[in-house]
Amino acid sequence: MNRIRPAAPQLASIEPYDPKYIPADVMISANENPLDVPFEIRREVERAIRKVPFNRYPDPLANELRDMIADANGLERNQVLVGNGGDELLFDMALAFGGPGRTFLNMPPTFSVYVNNAQLTNTSIVNVPRRADFTVDEDAVIERLAQGDIDYTIVTSPNNPTGDKVTGAFVKRMLEASDTLVMVDEAYFEFSRYTARPLLEQFENLVILRTFSKAFSMAGVRLGYLLGSEAALREFKKVRQPYSVDAVSQAIGRVIYENRAKFEPGIDAIIEQRARVIDELNKLPGVTAFDSQANYVLFRFDPEIDASQVWQSLFDAGVLVRDFSRSAGLENCLRVSIGTEAENTRFLDALKQVVVR
Numbered sequence: 001m002n003r004i005r006p007a008a009p010q011l012a013s014i015e016p017y018d019p020k021y022i023p024a025d026v027m028i029s030a031n032e033n034p035l036d037v038p039f040e041i042r043r044e045v046e047r048a049i050r051k052v053p054f055n056r057y058p059d060p061l062a063n064e065l066r067d068m069i070a071d072a073n074g075l076e077r078n079q080v081l082v083g084n085g086g087d088e089l090l091f092d093m094a095l096a097f098g099g100p101g102r103t104f105l106n107m108p109p110t111f112s113v114y115v116n117n118a119q120l121t122n123t124s125i126v127n128v129p130r131r132a133d134f135t136v137d138e139d140a141v142i143e144r145l146a147q148g149d150i151d152y153t154i155v156t157s158p159n160n161p162t163g164d165k166v167t168g169a170f171v172k173r174m175l176e177a178s179d180t181l182v183m184v185d186e187a188y189f190e191f192s193r194y195t196a197r198p199l200l201e202q203f204e205n206l207v208i209l210r211t212f213s214k215a216f217s218m219a220g221v222r223l224g225y226l227l228g229s230e231a232a233l234r235e236f237k238k239v240r241q242p243y244s245v246d247a248v249s250q251a252i253g254r255v256i257y258e259n260r261a262k263f264e265p266g267i268d269a270i271i272e273q274r275a276r277v278i279d280e281l282n283k284l285p286g287v288t289a290f291d292s293q294a295n296y297v298l299f300r301f302d303p304e305i306d307a308s309q310v311w312q313s314l315f316d317a318g319v320l321v322r323d324f325s326r327s328a329g330l331e332n333c334l335r336v337s338i339g340t341e342a343e344n345t346r347f348l349d350a351l352k353q354v355v356v357r
């Protein structure tokens with residue numbers, strides 16, 4: 001019997017992505033919106049899907065949806081690109097701007113997908129770690145960019161999993177420091193009310209990543225988009241899978257985007273619950289919650305409490321959160337997504353059972 005020959009060498013150090021997303025009563029581990037798309041919008045979605053011809057290839061660039069997004073952002077069609085989730089566009093970024101002999105500047109701890117994509121494409125990684133309070137070391141980043149050898153960088157605002165956002169002044173400094181392609185990953189911007197969008201008027205080396213997965217309750221459908229200069233997006237178009245965004249997702253996306261104002265009350269509720277969860281976490285002995293501008297909260301335990309044991313106890317109580325305790329810089333930390341009021345109560349009650357003895 002033949003064995004399989006080794007895969008590409010850069011895969012040897014990579015673990016397949018596994019967020020340990022196992023069923024639980026209260027699923028608050030993946031930063032999803034706790035509420036599904038409202039019923040009346042779902043009905044409209046179903047009507048739209050009925051009209052989709054399944055035997056035809058989709059519009060490769062999802063132009064109708066692109067135009068809607070462009071209009072809403074005061075941009076032209078060629079300044080918008082739609083992808084199969086934000087994740088596809090992150091991968092395309094590494095394919096188009098990374099590669100052997102090229103360099104990505106990362107600001108860990110942050111979204112692990114960036115490093116994975118760099119490794120897959122044999123891109124060198126330069127790390128400028130965040131400070132102990134997880135704020136970006138701004139001067140160090142600017143200094144490193146100014147050396148001129150960084151091909152692309154991603155700054156996440158709000159950052160996943162730490163929750164902090166960057167300032168417009170810092171993004172502007174990054175864009176001025178060199179011609180490096182700068183992505184601002186705004187997957188959670190709806191919860192932070194800050195966007196780098198105004199800087200698109202001035203800078204060709206800026207792209208902004210957004211997604212339908214979080215604020216718009218669409219993690220199951222896979223739609224993300226970029227806002228950026230025509231010149232930058234042209235390179236993304238060269239590497240993307242031609243039909244990555246299927247016709248059904250496009251149809252759903254158009255209905256959701258048209259109805260996006262209806263998601264605002266849900267976003268407000270999450271912002272309100274976020275303040276409550278942070279407050280309650282900080283009242284618990286041995287627990288420190290970090291401030292958050294997103295729909296999740298990172299919290300750390302004092303050394304006498306073992307975070308992964310707490311994770312297990314929460315899971316045994318039917319509550320699934322995300323364990324980051326073995327990630328560099330996030331030692332003894334867990335992350336909880338903001339759920340409905342009832343889900344948050346269940347999480348906080350279960351946690352009290354574990355840490356208050």
Ligand SMILES: *Cc1c(COP(=O)(O)O)cnc(C)c1O
Nearest residue numbers: 085086087111160187211213224
């Ligand atoms: C969720 C997320 C994305 C994109 O997710 P998709 O579901 O692929 O659109 C991008 N960046 C960060 C930091 C995220 O947390």
